[in-house]
Amino acid sequence: MTNTSEAPSADVLMEVKGLKKHFQVKKGYFKKEISNVKAVDGVDVTIYEGETLGIVGESGCGKSTTGEMLLGLMKPTEGSVTFMGKDLTAMNKKELREMRKDIQVIFQDPFASLNPRMTVEELIGEPLKIHTSKTKKEIRNEVVELLEVVGLNQEQLKRYPHEFSGGQRQRIGIARALALKPKLIICDEPVSALDVSIQAQILNLLKKLQREFNLTLVFIAHGLPAVRNISDRIAVMYLGKIVEITDRDQLFAGALHPYTEALLKSIPVDHPSLRSNYQPLEGDLPNPANPPSGCAFHTRCPFAQEICREKAPSLEEHRENHHAACHYPLYK
Amino acid sequence: MSEPLLEIEDLRVRFRSDEGVVSPVNGVSFQVHEGETVAVVGESGSGKSMTSLSILGLVPAPGEVYDGSIRLQGEDLTKMKRSQMRKLRGNEISMIFQEPMTSLNPVFTIGNQMIEVIRLHQKLDKTESIQQAVTMLDLVGIPEPERVLKQFPHQLSGGMRQRVMIAMALSCNPKLLIADEPTTALDVTIQAQILNLMKELKDELNTGVILITHDLGVVAEVADRVVVMYGGEVVEEATVDEIFNHPVHPYTKGLLASVPKMTGPVEELGAIKGSVPTPSEMPTGCKFHPRCPIATDLCKQVHPQLEETTPQHFKRCFHTEGGVKHDEHERSTIS
Incomplete structure (x- = not known):
């Protein structure tokens, strides 16, 4: 019943090539540039129509910055984002605005992302008001329909965000993202701030809506269990780079990158009978302003060799549809 | 029992x-x-x-x-x-809070804060309490405890801060x-x-x-x-x-x-x-x-x-x- 691996022959919706975002840190009277934070440092990824691509990583790995660049909210330092044949990074404001009908976003914090002075009707109707020439009545009808789609009801039209619980607010955020019938929705940590149930x-x-509206989702999160639940393919990021990308089941069955394996083993177990004596990774995430030489993971990697300290590995296909950036991938 | x-x-x-x-x-x-x-x-x-x-x-x-x-x-x-x-x-009874960033005082060094707790509750002099603080930091796996004692909370990462909180709670x-x-x-x-x-x-x-x-x-x-x-x-x-x-x-x-x-079929x-x-x-x-x-x-x-x-x-x-x-x-x- 689950569509595990998206056929690679499916239509390409978005193509990301050599995407980089470097932030300059300036200090002092003359604003001397003292360092360069490489938040995203060379991301290549292809997003196929109808799939869910999960992007996981710990804080500072650049997953949210990547998401913002895919949305066209942030100009990359280098690289291109091609969406339906057009390069987002070369668009002017007007073109970008037009394009946003097709790429929408769901944010993490449903408490901060909705304007507290707007009613639900205004919030969900706003994209329709801006992008279409529909009448007030038509917009209201559509908003009612959208509310029902996300599991809310018509009586809540005139209410304000503070009258809703966190889960309901996230539903409002989803309805807003759906309003223009986009092709792609970037979900940045959409469930992290919510209670388990x-x-x-x-x-x-989200899964139901994806089936119903044939949506393509990019699901950015740090919680691997949630990512596993929703994604067809998963990309693992570490310090601004994708270190591994493959089908969900393949990733969980046989991770190639030592970081992915450490990440998988660090997740608390599903059941007390699965407790193990796994010794977690030592050390902290390096500072992206001062990343280690060679492979960024070598400072914490149990298998690091001389070459890992000197040369950064590139993302290569080690198995069919299974890419990893590692000099010594784990073959099982 | x-x-x-x-x-x-x-x-x-x-x-x-x-x-x-x-x-x-x-x-x-x-x-x-x-x-x-x-x-x-x-x-x-x-x-x-x-x-x-x-x-x-x-x-x-x-x-x-x-x-x-x-x-x-x-x-x-x-x-x-x-x-x-x-x-x-x-x-x-000790407590460890969720947010290690906000539960440590930003204007005092780790040493100040740890020694305060120890001296308040135990009859130790200053050198002994520093010793106790070092032992505790060592116990929770902080490298170079003597150096960390002189640092301020913002100089430590989230994981390190949480370790300090645990060390303090257990001291x-x-x-x-x-x-x-x-x-x-x-x-x-x-x-x-x-x-x-x-x-x-x-x-x-x-x-x-x-x-x-x-x-x-x-x-x-x-x-x-x-x-x-x-x-x-x-x-x-x-x-x-x-x-x-x-x-x-x-x-x-x-x-x-x-x-x-994390295991079994995705449902x-x-x-x-x-x-x-x-x-x-x-x-x-x-x-x-x-x-x-x-x-x-x-x-x-x-x-x-x-x-x-x-x-x-x-x-x-x-x-x-x-x-x-x-x-x-x-x-x-x-x-």
Whole structure:
């Protein structure tokens, strides 16, 4: 019943090539540039129509910055994002605005992402008001329809965000993202701020909507269990780079990158009978302003060799549809 | 089993305001033994954090503990004077908070803050307390403890700060440690380090631990016993294996089903409908009935009691394994 691996022959919706975002840190009277934070440092990924691509990683790995660039909200330092044949990074404001009908976003914090002075009707109707020439009445009818789609009802039209619980607010955010019938929705940590029982409701809702509206989702999160639940393919990021990308089941069955394996083993177990004596990774995430030489993971990697300290590995296909950036991938 | 270290009985907390009285904790009872980790599980608004604040005597005004008892090795904490409680906190009972960034004072060095705790509670001079601080930092796996003592909180990473919090909490060798969502703010690989550390320390120091969390994965990883809370009450309590193998209460079952799994086939999650009611709009009868898939008229009217189903397994529900067995008995005991 689950569509595990999206056929690679499916239509390409978005093509990301050599995407980089470097932030300059300036200090002092003359604003001397002292360092360069490489938040995203060379991301290549292809997003196929109808799939859910999960992007996981710990804080500072650049997953949210990547998401913002895919949305066209942030100009990359280098690289291109091609959406339906057009390069987002070369668009002017007007073109970008037009394009946003097709790429929408769901944010993490449903408490901060909705304007507290707007009613539900205004919030969900706003994209329709801006992008279409529909009348007030038509917009209201559509908003009512959208509310029902996300599991809310007509009586809540005139209410304000503070009258809703976190889960309901996230539903409003989803309805807003759906309003223009986009092709792609970037979900940036959409369930992280929610209670467990509400997380499940939202994950189920996203899956249902994806089937109904034939949506393509990019699901950015740090929680691997949620990512596993919703994604067809998963990309693992570490310090601004994708270190591994493959089908969900393949990733869980045989991770190639030592970081992915450490990440998988760090997740608390599903059941007390699965407790193990796994010794977690030592050390902290390196500072992206001062990343280690060679492979960024070598400082924490149990298998690091001389070459890992000197040369950064590139993302290569080690198995069919299974890419990893590692000099010594784990073959099992 | 031996005398429990901590015994909470029928604890009730209330907040009075112009709009009326709300009770975030409503008759909570459980015990913690030495060297045991008891996980208190529940979603926001279940009363789990308020329960832990009550143990420390830190319920914020206008809240108050108005009924029940909290006995630490036989002594009732609710009857203690403020000065007595102050001696106890940080000494016999310690707490680790969720956010290591905000629970350390940013204008004092780690050393200042750790030594303050140690000197306040133990009869050690300055050199001895520095020595004790170094030992504790070493114990929680901080490299170069002498250097870290001279640093300020902002110079440390989140994981390191949480280690400092744990070192500080353990520095007076407390009998009871309350950890309120100790790993929620941390990255996964750092969370694994901290959970590992907590397991090791518990074995080494034989501290009783109350672990407050909403993450069932963390529970599966470190807990010995589990107390599931909903709407300010305990709805189920059992050993960690029992909870995961034979959950009885529909809320516990729902929680377990709603957690995405890391193993096995990927399935639709069993979500619980609706959301946790606020204390001011608590329903009558069983507090879970509006969200419960098996609720009957009885559940809407009568408030179920916590009862033992099998030895050491307690539940607050009229329906065990789907059948209505105890309603007559329950009804008579309640009214």
